[in-house]
Amino acid sequence: MTSMTIDKAGPSRKARIGSMSRDRKWAMRWSYVFLTLFAIFFLFPPIYMFITSLKTSAEISAATNPWWVYNPTLSNYTELLTSNQFLTFFRNSALVSIFVVIITMLISIPAAFALARMRFWGSTTLATGVFLTYLIPDTLLFIPLFKMFATFAQWTGIELINHWWVLIFVYPTLTVPFCTWIMIGYFASIPKELDEAAIVDGASWTQTLLRIFVPVALPGIIAATIFAFTVSWAQFLYPLAFTSSVDQQVLPTGIITTLIKGDVFNWGQIMTGALLGAAPPLIIYAFLMDYYISGLTAGATKG
Amino acid sequence: MAEVTLRKVVKRYDDVEAVRGIDLDIPDHEFVVLVGPSGCGKSTTLRMIAGLEDISDGEIMIGGDVVNDVPPKDRDIAMVFQNYALYPHMTVAENMSFGLRLKHYPKAEIKQRVTEAARMLDITDLIDRKPKQLSGGQRQRVAMGRAIVRNPKVFLFDEPLSNLDAKLRVQMRIEIKKVHQKVRTTTVYVTHDQVEAMTLADRVVVMNRGRIEQIGPPNELYHRPATKFVAGFIGSPAMNFIPCRLEDSGGLLQIRVGETIALPVPPDRVARYREIPRDTGMLLGLRPEHLVDAQSNQGAAFRPFDATPDVIEPMGMETFVYFPLAGVQLCGRINPAIEAKAGAPLRLAVDLNHMHLLDEATGLVL
Structure with a gap:
């Protein structure tokens, strides 16, 4: 009799386990369906850019299949990479981004440390204030900034407008608040006992920051670095407003101003320039992706 | 190494007084444990000694110097x-x-001190590992090692064993005691676990609601508690408190519990209790080991009575019985050889020589 009941129970139990794994299988299928749709949607523009960049101007304007290259050529690439203009844009962009990242980190790491750890009068209000400044769009800021630079030039005789390096001072207004905010969150997730232990061990605030917080919060700092780099690399409005001479341009504006002449669009080179311009952030993301993800999800789980 | 002195130390958070005027003298080499329920101010007191919290009022001295305004890194703790x-x-x-590296000690000395501390704590093999590769007990050893190598004036422990499982806690407790016996550094140790307090301390400081209830060696607190709080906090299972009052009966002073039980006051205590007004509400304090089975405890000091236990807890070397009496639930400890059943009557005896009499209103042991 007992063997009978076991036999009965056997299949029904099996079926239940089977249905659970079937649920899981369906969930996986659906997620693949949506991820594929998502990937197609977002890969569509870069693939189209890549195909176009391999075409001659004649082929681009010809009424052929836009998704196929009949006479592939690398001339767009060679022309751009040997053009002094494009290399100047690239150099300007690189210098601006690197300096902006450095300035941003030098300001926002100590700022975040102070706001997260040193309890002082008004520190919470200040932390919220930092975030609120990030919410003001740059489209509202460029006119007052322009006016400020003009007044500054009047008073001191130092002309800031139409120099690529002015962007080094302008971009941190966008990057510092957000990076500070990310890092406040990250620092807050570090157990308080850790800095107390360091302080009892004889460390000053600076030593605690540099020898404990920076190494422990490295994922958060890398996430903030990537953000600052991407923002300054891709920023369009400020360079459009503050730089006009060709040799002072950065990539995003440089490509537009030099490769569009009147109503003539040099599509092949525009696409090539955009692709080449997208490469550095892509490379940085690829290398630091793991850090980036753990940086953004900090605070969700402690540690 | 140094003595630590607290003079009328107060800690206020806005309107709340977390620590309300504490006086404490800790001589050099002593191991003092601050114990009490959560929120009693013990951790705050320790953090004030460390310098991690500001002192609202009063003075803290380490090695004779007032350290109120000395930052933690300069306190040598x-x-x-x-x-x-x-x-x-x-x-x-x-x-x-x-x-040591922060203070720029010579490399050779650092290495020597670390090696020595690692050997003392039996973590020599782990020296090159990262914390995440260590178990809880090993991590706590490293934390202790970090304290030992500094050779500071004072060790401060903030509930160091609370994150460990029960078995490891007992083991680490012994380790801590061994370390202290070797290095003899003045130690202030905070815990909410009265067993840790009893086993580790030279002197225990029982705190409650921001005040010190009693200071004394473990056995003194156990046998001569000053207040109901200390009597109830120290010892496990906790002391029983039975409502009672004093009455005279035929020229003898006796303790009346409920309607049925009257216990004679032991002769050596009569003088002490005689002046207490007879209508004062009192509590009879009895530890479980003084509520015993009548069978194996006979003699003048033992007063037998009948009870019906509703829960029996065999512990191996002893058996705890829980039973109602005079409207309260009591715990007694009987010889494990005696067959006791829940719901079955059991003859128990009170050991009056170890009783405590408390004023119900003030909570003071008389």
């Missing part, structure tokens, strides 16, 4: 935290030597 607080990016050796 070492602290062990509940969650270990090891630096996750450093190896065990780096963790232990961090304080």
Whole structure:
């Protein structure tokens, strides 16, 4: 009799386990369906850019299949990479981004440390204030900034407008608040006992920051670095407003101003320039992706 | 090494007084445990000694110097935290030597001190590992090692064993005691566990609601508690408190419990209790080991009575019985050889020589 009941129970139990794994299988299928749709949607523009960049101007304007290259050529690439203009844009962009990242980190790491750890009068209000400044769009800021630079030039005789390096001072207004905010969150997730232990061990605030917080919060700092780099690399409005001479341009504006002449669009080179311009952030993301993800999800789980 | 002195130390958070005027003298080499329920101000007191909290009022002295305004890094103290607080990016050796490296000690001395401390704590093999590769007990050893290598004036422990499982806690307790016997550094240790307090301390400081209830060696607190709080807090299972009052019966002073039980006051205590007004509400304090089975405890000091236990807890070397009496639930300890059943009557005896009499209103032991 007992063997009978076991036999009965056997299949029904099996079926239940089977249905659970079937649920899981369906969930996986659906997620693949949506991820594929998502990937197609977002890969569509870069693939189209890549195909176009391999075409001659004649082929681009010809009424052929836009998704196929009949006479592939690398001339767009060679022309751009040997053009002094494009290399100047690239150099300007690189210098601006690197300096902006450095300035941003030098300001926002100590700022975040102070706001997260040193309890002082008004520190919470200040932390919220930092975030609120990030919410003001740059489209509202460029006119007052322009006016400020003009007044500054009047008073001191130092002309800031139409120099690529002015962007080094302008971009941190966008990057510092957000990076500070990310890092406040990250620092807050570090157990308080850790800095107390360091302080009892004889460390000053600076030593605690540099020898404990920076190494422990490295994922958060890398996430903030990537953000600052991407923002300054891709920023369009400020360079459009503050730089006009060709040799002072950065990539995003440089490509537009030099490769569009009147109503003539040099599509092949525009696409090539955009692709080449997208490469550095892509490379940085690829290398630091793991850090980036753990940086953004900090605070969700402690540690 | 140094003595630690607290004079009328107060800690206020806005309107709340977390610590309400504490006086404490800790001589050099002593191991003092601050014990009490959560929110009693013990951790705050320790953090004030460490310098991690400002002192609202009063004075703290380490080695004779007032340190109220001395930052933690200049107090020459070492602290062990509940969650270990090891630096996750450093190896065990780096963790232990961090304080010495900050003070630019010579490399050879750092190495020697770390090696010595690692040997004392039996973590020599782990010296190159990162904290995440260590178990809880090993991490706590490293945290202790970090304190030892500094050779500070004072060790501060903030509930260091609370994150460990029960077995490991007992083991680490012994380790801590061994370390203290070797290095003899003045130690202030905070815990909510009265067993830890009893086993580790030279002197126990029982705190409650921001005040010190009693200071004394473990056995003194156990046998001569000053207040109901201390009597109830120290000892496990806790002391029984039975409502009672004093009455005279035929020229004899006796303790009346409920309607049926009257217990004679032991002769050596008559003088002490005689002046107490007879209508004062009193509590009879009896530890479980003084509520015993009548069978194996006979003699003048033992007063037998009948009870019906509703819960029996065999512990192996002893058996605890829980039974109602005079409207309260009591716990007694009987010889494990005696067959006791829940619901079946059992003859118990009171050991009056070890009784305590408390004023119900003030909570003071008389």
